[in-house]
Amino acid sequence: MWFKTVRLAGRDILPVFQGGMGVGISAHRLAGAVAREGAMGTIASIDLRHHHPDLVEVTENCKDRDIVDWANHVALDREIKQAKSLSEGNGLIAVNVMKAVRDHPALVRQACESGADVIVMGAGLPIDLPEMVQDYPSIGLVPILSEARGIAIVLKKWMKKGRLPDAIIIEHPAHAGGHLGATRLEDLRDGRFDFAGVIEQTQNLFHELGLGNNAPPLVLAGGIDSHEKVRHWLTCGAQGVQLGTAFAVTKEGDAHPNFKQVLLDAEPSDMTEFVSVAGLPARAVATRWLKSYKKSETRLANCAKADPRRCSQRADCLTQCGLRDGISKFGQFCIDLKLIAALRGEVDKGLFFRGAGKLPFGKTVRSVHELIDYLLNGHMPEPAV
Ligand SMILES: Cc1cc2nc3c(=O)[nH]c(=O)nc-3n(C[C@H](O)[C@H](O)[C@H](O)COP(=O)(O)O)c2cc1C
Incomplete structure (x- = not known):
């Protein structure tokens, strides 16, 4: 095996991570399939009720945000339990919670109560995440950041609270899909986000802070679309890579087939x-x-x-x-x-988040197993007949 596994939340997992994708694009089917392969699958926690017809019926036209919140907590609980069952005890099930979401503290609490292994938080600096999980000391905490400055802020604040991230996802705003970690559109391609520079500055920071063997693994996200890129980054200072778009279009992706076709x-x-x-x-x-x-x-x-x-x-x-x-x-x-x-696959009405890169299998839908096998081992599956 040319690559090393990543130690996270008490487990050794494959160094390919599946990024959380809302609304509903990464729910139990995708996250469970990824975990079954021995990697980290991530459920996006935002507005999951839409995968549950009974919860949609209760909340449609209800205009009561407490009922909507309740339905989303029930949906998250169901999704985590179903993903765990699909994983057959392998890999990790993470829950992605966006800091910008009003209900984020309750979603974090629900994820902990329902047995998630890891909380991943982005779309804002997750300074207060350690307090939110106080009663769950074994849950893994993973911030999503884009530049060394943000990493330094989060790390120093968390260290004052006696906590280190279990991994750090470094997401490149010039390549990733969905919400991006730059404040202005003009900055998306700024050199301060280049992976090589962010890795170097972060390693220097770890050194300055004396983290030694406790330094969290670095996971690069955005535009990772080939076995060669995985090999490159895993031998140039990163311990893992995270993909979004390529997982969204797998057979197990939780969205409507039209969603996958648009991507x-x-x-x-x-x-x-x-x-x-x-x-x-x-x-x-x-x-x-x-x-x-x-x-x-x-x-x-x-x-x-x-x-x-x-x-x-x-x-x-x-x-x-x-x-x-x-x-x-x-x-x-x-x-x-x-x-x-x-x-729901409404092509004319919907907003279809997507990363900027190409897809490893072109326009073909493949399984999660085939995608992870290709990324790590370079095996390109036989052309579909
Ligand atoms: C459809 C879609 C939805 C996404 N939604 C979220 C989200 O809810 N929260 C989040 O932290 N990242 C979100 N992302 C970002 C992904 O988790 C991932 O980090 C990113 O897409 C990686 O880049 P790639 O698509 O080039 O592989 C989303 C990406 C896509 C494509």
Whole structure:
């Protein structure tokens, strides 16, 4: 075996991680299949009720955010338990919680109570994550960051609380899909995010802090699309790699087949970047809805107005929402409705997050097993007949 396993939350796992993908794109089927292979599968915790018809029935048109929160906690509990069962005791089941989500402390608590092995937190600095899991000392904690400055801040704050991250995901904003770790669109390709530089600065920081053998493994995310890249980074200072898009389009991916087709068919020229309602830059496929939204972005920004009724579902999913809070420099659309439409395969209405890179198997849907085998061992499966 040319690669080393990664020690995380008391287990030795394969160095390929599956990134959390909301809404509903990485739920129990995908995360469970990845864990079964001996790797870390990640359930995205946001708005999982949409995979559960009974919970959708209770919450549709209810406009009561406490009921929506309750339904999402029930859904997360079910998804974790189903993923664990599919994993057959192998690998790890992680739960991705976005800091920008209003209900993030309760989602973290639910993930712990339902038996998740690891909490992964991004979309904001997860400074207070250690306090949120105080009663669960064995749960793994993994922040998602993009640059050495953010890593230094989180590490130093956590060390004061007597906690170290169990791994750090370093996500490159020029390549990854979904919300990105730069504050401005103009900065996405800034040199400070280059993997080689971030690895070097982080290793220097670990040295300065005297972490020695306790230094957390570094996991690179964004644009990892071939066995060669996996080999390169695992021999150049990283201990793991995380992929999103390539897992979203696997046979076991939890989204509608149309969702996978949109991602598979997208050419580099079809990719676009914009500022989401959470105020973060994001990357997605320029589908019909997104193209027309971008055309009217300035007009909508000029009409921005703080009004709770603009949250049509009254779910208040985000702590700060450009649409509800009238923040003109943030996006002006309901991200939840758009991501749910994508999950359901509504090609004209949905928002389809995708990384910028190519896919390892071109336009072919393959299994999680084939993807991990290719990434780690370079085995390209036989062409489908
Ligand atoms: C459809 C989609 C949804 C995503 N949703 C989330 C999310 O909810 N939380 C998160 O931390 N990252 C999210 N990501 C980022 C992925 O977890 C992963 O880090 C990233 O896509 C890696 O880049 P790659 O797609 O080039 O492999 C999403 C990515 C995609 C493609």
